Amino acid sequence: MFFSDHHTKFTKRINAPLQAVLDVLRDPHAMMGLSPLIISVTVDPQDSTKYAVVDRLAMPFGTTRTISYGATIVVTDEGMEAESKAGAGTTTRSRYVARAISEGETEVEEEVHVNAFFLLLPFIKGVLASAHILSLDRLAAKVEGLNSCKRPAGYLYLYTLVLSLRKQMNTLLVLPTVLALVVVYWMAKRSSADPYGEFHLAFNKLPGEDAPRTEWLNMGYWKVPLALKLLRAAGCKPGGRVLDVGHGSGESLILLLTHPDVPRPAHLTGITSLESHYTRSQARVARLTQPVPVDLHAGDAIYRAGSRTHPLDPSSEQPKFDTILALDCAYHFKPRAEFLRQAYHRLNPGGSLALADICFAPGALETRWTRFVTTILGLMPAENMISTDEYVAQMREIGFRDVKLEDITEDVFPGFVSFLATRGVGWRIFSKAFTIFWGSGGRFVVVYGRVSA
The missing domain is CATH 3.40.50.150 (Vaccinia Virus protein VP39)
Known part of the structure; x- marks a missing residue:
C-alpha cells in the first residue's frame, strides 16, 4: 500500500534510417553510455543480459549520491527492453521501439513503468523525465553523426543554481536570472541536436x-x-x-x-x-x-x-x-x-x-x-x-x-x-x-x- 506506480512515454524523431537507430538501441553499452546519470556499467560474465550499473544522482542543496543496482536488458526486433531493481524497492521497466517514418527518418518511443515508495516517487519522476529526454537527444545526435555537445540536464541541478545565485548576487536578482536561464534551456531543448541550423x-x-x-x-x-x-x-x-x-x-x-x-x-x-x-x-x-x-x-x-x-x-x-x-x-x-x-x-x-x-x-x-x-x-x-x-x-x-x-x-x-x-x-x-x-x-x-x- 505504500508503493505507487508511474507510467510515462517519451518520443523522439531522428533524421536517420531505421537500421542505424536499431544498431544503437540493440547495443546496451552504447545506450547506457548516453545516460547523464550512469557512470559505470559492468556486464555479468555468466549472463550477457545482466548488468551491474552505478548512477550518480544530483540531490537537493548541490549534493550528489551514488547508487548501485542490477539491470536486465533484452534485445528485441523493434529495439530493446530493460528492467532494473534499485534501492528502496524501486523497480523500473523500459521498452524502446523504433519505427520508420520515411526512408531517412525514424521515430523512437520509450515507454517507462516505475513502481516506487510513494514519498520517493516525485523525486524519481523528475529525474526520470530529464534523464530519459536527454538520453534520446543524445541518441539522435549519435545516430545523425553530428558534432554536437551533449545537452545539459540543467534542471537536475536547480538547487545548485539557487544556492550559487545567492552567493553571486543580490537576492532580488535571483528570480529573473533563474527565469532567463530556464528559458534559454527550454530554447535549447526545442532546437535540433546540432547546435546550429539555418537561423x-x-x-x-x-x-x-x-x-x-x-x-x-x-x-x-x-x-x-x-x-x-x-x-x-x-x-x-x-x-x-x-x-x-x-x-x-x-x-x-x-x-x-x-x-x-x-x-x-x-x-x-x-x-x-x-x-x-x-x-x-x-x-x-x-x-x-x-x-x-x-x-x-x-x-x-x-x-x-x-x-x-x-x-x-x-x-x-x-x-x-x-x-x-x-x-x-x-x-x-x-x-x-x-x-x-x-x-x-x-x-x-x-x-x-x-x-x-x-x-x-x-x-x-x-x-x-x-x-x-x-x-x-x-x-x-x-x-x-x-x-x-x-x-x-x-x-x-x-x-x-x-x-x-x-x-x-x-x-x-x-x-x-x-x-x-x-x-x-x-x-x-x-x-x-x-x-x-x-x-x-x-x-x-x-x-x-x-x-x-
Whole structure:
C-alpha cells in the first residue's frame, strides 16, 4: 500500500534510417553510455543480459549520491527492453521501439513503468523525465553523426543554481536570472541536436532585404570579420593546402577563395557537421569562377574509426595541410583535445593551426556557478571547459610550437550581446543569459600553434 506506480512515454524523431537507430538501441553499452546519470556499467560474465550499473544522482542543496543496482536488458526486433531493481524497492521497466517514418527518418518511443515508495516517487519522476529526454537527444545526435555537445540536464541541478545565485548576487536578482536561464534551456531543448541550423540566414539580412548577402555563422569580431582576424593569426601563405573545419554554410570558404586580402590557397578542404550546410556550401562554391580545387566533407570534425575519406584520418594518403582553421566552433568538438591532436598530425612541417574559440579566465572554473551557467547554455562538453593557461599548456603538450593566445573578449562578446538584443524577445533573453556567462569568466580567444619545421 505504500508503493505507487508511474507510467510515462517519451518520443523522439531522428533524421536517420531505421537500421542505424536499431544498431544503437540493440547495443546496451552504447545506450547506457548516453545516460547523464550512469557512470559505470559492468556486464555479468555468466549472463550477457545482466548488468551491474552505478548512477550518480544530483540531490537537493548541490549534493550528489551514488547508487548501485542490477539491470536486465533484452534485445528485441523493434529495439530493446530493460528492467532494473534499485534501492528502496524501486523497480523500473523500459521498452524502446523504433519505427520508420520515411526512408531517412525514424521515430523512437520509450515507454517507462516505475513502481516506487510513494514519498520517493516525485523525486524519481523528475529525474526520470530529464534523464530519459536527454538520453534520446543524445541518441539522435549519435545516430545523425553530428558534432554536437551533449545537452545539459540543467534542471537536475536547480538547487545548485539557487544556492550559487545567492552567493553571486543580490537576492532580488535571483528570480529573473533563474527565469532567463530556464528559458534559454527550454530554447535549447526545442532546437535540433546540432547546435546550429539555418537561423543565421535571418541574422545576415539587412533591413528591407528579402535574402541575406552573406551567411556568417559566428559571434563576430565587430572590428573586421572574425574570419579575417583568424586568417591573419594563422599566417596563411599563397599556394598552401588549407583545411577549414566547421565552415557552416560556406561563407568562410568563399572568403578564402575570393577576398583580395587573403592569400589564395592551392587546394581547399572543408568539413561541416550538418548535411544541409554541406549541400549549401557545395552549391555556393560551385557558383564561383575560380581554379582552386575544393574538396568538401559532411561529418564530425574529429576522425572516428571507420570514417571514410575524413581529412584528419591519420592513415590518409592525401597530402597534409599547411593551415588548419576552426572558426568559432572548436569548443563544441567532443573532445576538443582529440581534434587538436589529430590536427597536429595532419599538418606539414612548419604548418599552423588557428582557432577562434571559447575558454575561461584563470580561476573562473573553480566556482560551481561558472560551470553551471556554461552547462545551461549548452556551449561545450565538460572536458572542453579549460582556462586560457590550460589551453596554451595543452597545445604545447601536444607538440605545437610558438603557441599564442590572444584574448579578444571585449571585441566580441559586447557586440554579440548587443546584436542579439535587437533580434526579438527570445534572443534578448538569450543575450542576458550570455552576459551572465561572460561575467562568470567566459573568454573569447584566438589561438595559434605551429608544427616544427
